[in-house]
Amino acid sequence: MKPSKIFEVYQDRSSLYTKNLTPGKTFFGERTVKEDNIEYREWDPHRSKLAAAIIKGCANSFIRKGSVVLYLGAAHGYTPSFISDIVGNEGFIFALDNSPRVVRDLVFLAKERENIAPMLANANHPEEYADIPKVDIIYQDIAQRNQADIFLRNIERFLKPNGYALIAVKARSIDITQKPKKLFNDVRMLLDKKMKVIDFRILDPFERDHCFMVTKR
Amino acid sequence: MINHAINNVAEIDKVTNILVKRCREWYALHCPEAEHEFTDHAFFIGVILEKDKATLLKELKLKKEDSMGADLSEPDLKQVLLLAEEIQRLSILREKHLAYLDVLTKKYCPNMQELCGTAIAAKLIEMVGSLKRLALLPSSTIQLLGAEKALFRHLTRKAKSPKHGIIVNHPVVQNAKREDKGKSARALADKISLCARLDYFKGEFKAKEYKEELEKRFR
Numbered sequence: 111m112k113p114s115k116i117f118e119v120y121q122d123r124s125s126l127y128t129k130n131l132t133p134g135k136t137f138f139g140e141r142t143v144k145e146d147n148i149e150y151r152e153w154d155p156h157r158s159k160l161a162a163a164i165i166k167g168c169a170n171s172f173i174r175k176g177s178v179v180l181y182l183g184a185a186h187g188y189t190p191s192f193i194s195d196i197v198g199n200e201g202f203i204f205a206l207d208n209s210p211r212v213v214r215d216l217v218f219l220a221k222e223r224e225n226i227a228p229m230l231a232n233a234n235h236p237e238e239y240a241d242i243p244k245v246d247i248i249y250q251d252i253a254q255r256n257q258a259d260i261f262l263r264n265i266e267r268f269l270k271p272n273g274y275a276l277i278a279v280k281a282r283s284i285d286i287t288q289k290p291k292k293l294f295n296d297v298r299m300l301l302d303k304k305m306k307v308i309d310f311r312i313l314d315p316f317e318r319d320h321c322f323m324v325t326k327r
Numbered sequence: 328m329i330n331h332a333i334n335n336v337a338e339i340d341k342v343t344n345i346l347v348k349r350c351r352e353w354y355a356l357h358c359p360e361a362e363h364e365f366t367d368h369a370f371f372i373g374v375i376l377e378k379d380k381a382t383l384l385k386e387l388k389l390k391k392e393d394s395m396g397a398d399l400s401e402p403d404l405k406q407v408l409l410l411a412e413e414i415q416r417l418s419i420l421r422e423k424h425l426a427y428l429d430v431l432t433k434k435y436c437p438n439m440q441e442l443c444g445t446a447i448a449a450k451l452i453e454m455v456g457s458l459k460r461l462a463l464l465p466s467s468t469i470q471l472l473g474a475e476k477a478l479f480r481h482l483t484r485k486a487k488s489p490k491h492g493i494i495v496n497h498p499v500v501q502n503a504k505r506e507d508k509g510k511s512a513r514a515l516a517d518k519i520s521l522c523a524r525l526d527y528f529k530g531e532f533k534a535k536e537y538k539e540e541l542e543k544r545f546r
Contacts, residue, residue: 214355214395218363 111145116164117174118196119153126153126161128195132222138188151195155316158189159251159278162316168309168324172274173247176200180245180268182233182260183252185212187219187226193249194223201225204242208232233260236267244268248275253283258297262304265327274326275305281319290319301325329435330456332428333449339421346414347372353407358396360387369418372411438522441534443497443515450493451519462520462527469523470494470516494519503545511545 114121119128127143127150134149136142141152155162160171173179177197184190184205194203205220206229207213216228231239233252248269250261261277269275279297281290298307301323309324347368354375355362361383365371374383384394399407425445432440432448436458439448454472455461461469471478473492480486491512494500503511518537525531 214359217395 111143111150114164115169116171118198119164119171120150124165126155126164127151128153128192131195131198131225135222137191137219137222138186151192153192158192159313159317159320159322160189160249160276161192162313162320163278163311163322165316166311166313166322168311168322170309170324171276172324173197173249173276177247178243178245179203179247179249180242180264181205182248182250182264183207184216184228185209185251186215187212187228189249189251190216190226191219191223194225197225199225203227204229204239204245206231206233206239233264236264240267242268244270244273246270246273248273250276251278253280255284257284258300262301265305269327271327274324277301277323277325278313279321279323280317281321290321294321297321298323329428329431329449330453332424332431333446333453336421336424336428336446339417339424343368343414343417343421346410346417350407350410350414353410356397357399357404357407358383358394360384360389360394360396372415372418376408376411376415436523436526437532438525438534439519441532442518442522442538443494447493447497451523454493458523458527462523464520464523466513466516466520469520470512499541499545507545511541514541514544 111120111122111127113119114126119126121127122143130136130142130149130151136151140154143150143152153161155165164171173193173196175196175198178201179193179197181190181193181203184207187205190203190205197203203226205216205226207216208231210230213228213230216226220226220228229239233250245268248261248264250257250264252260254260257277257279261275265275279294281293284293284297294312298310301307305325305327307323307325311322313320313322351362351371358380361374361380362371364387365374380394380396381391384391428449429445432445436448436452439451443451451469451472452458452461455464471489471492472494474489477486477489481488490509491500494512494515497515499515500508500511518541522534522537525533
């Protein structure tokens with residue numbers, strides 16, 4: 111088990127691990143490894159786009175101990191649970207999702223992990239949850255047609271001036287008839303107007319027609 | 328008889344899984360905390376049939392206001408509980424089938440039953456069709472019964488050869504260390520084939536010795 115180049119993420123051969131914040135408890139049936147009395151949870155790149163981006167060589171996720179993260183499209187909380195490992199008890203995650211069914215699962219996750227706050231809201235309408243503070247990181251993983259637009263609006267409203275924003279783009283839900291590469295470029299151009307794209311990864315073979323971008327103000 | 332009974336057990340498993348899934352989602356509208364807490368299906372069904380929401384929440388040390396669930400009206404909840412009852416009845420039927428299979432296998436193939444337990448013995452016989460056919464099979468085939476897909480993947484393409492078929496579920500193979508899985512499966516298949524032959528041709532009872540031998544070897 112060695113630290114990888116990403117903050118608080120560990121690597122053993124080709125698999126990624128994070129230190130388990132709640133030792134002895136797992137939520138998604140993932141494998142755990144114990145080493146020197148520290149429990150690590152295995153992070154599956156097939157289930158998490160952030161893990162896929164890291165495996166594909168993403169240089170830095172900028173999420174670190176103590177970060178405050180706004181997570182748009184948290185779903186059942188697989189990736190948020192690992193981000194919660196990374197930020198630790200000093201950090202915090204606002205995990206947002208639009209579907210009541212999955213937020214129910216998030217609530218159970220948040221009961222065990224004190225640094226996650228589940229929120230049932232639509233990322234399309236940032237004014238609905240305008241009372242959250244400014245955050246260090248915005249992470250977006252929602253498969254929507256206007257996802258770049260949603261991303262930018264949330265950045266404007268919630269990101270600190272020197273913060274970073276991470277986005278996973280699904281080409282297939284933007285336009286099924288166009289080539290993914292072109293769509294990625296379109297999104298990139300759109301983001302480039304307001305942000306600086308510092309990392310761009312295509313997530314093949316973990317996710318088909320997805321890309322991952324790290325941007326900076 | 329064995330074939331039908333074991334097949335029905337497998338089918339009941341399949342059906343209850345589908346029904347339990349629905350029942351869980353449905354009941355979770357009422358009390359998601361309980362649905363989340365009791366992960367074992369059979370136990371969950373038993374619990375929701377016995378206790379109502381108020382007692383369940385009390386047991387989980389939650390206040391009534393803290394629950395995320397909605398208060399379902401009597402007729403609404405009744406449908407969910409009817410489904411749960413049906414599922415419970417199916418699982419009772421499954422148990423009865425297994426008890427019946429127990430008697431049957433003890434009578435027709437006592438050696439096999441002793442060595443690998445009712446479920447695996449019955450399943451093996453079902454897969455090849457009859458005890459006679461099983462007795463005539465080489466043990467290498469028995470080892471891989473149920474792993475046909477993997478076997479042909481191995482033969483036609485360059486995949487690894489499978490170590491075991493349905494005998495993975497046997498405690499000897501289950502408890503073997505990772506590097507011993509293949510060895511234990513091979514040894515177990517040997518003994519199963521001997522047992523099948525004893526059962527079919529001679530009728531002596533030797534399975535106990537075989538079982539002890541295997542357990543000694545792979546611990």
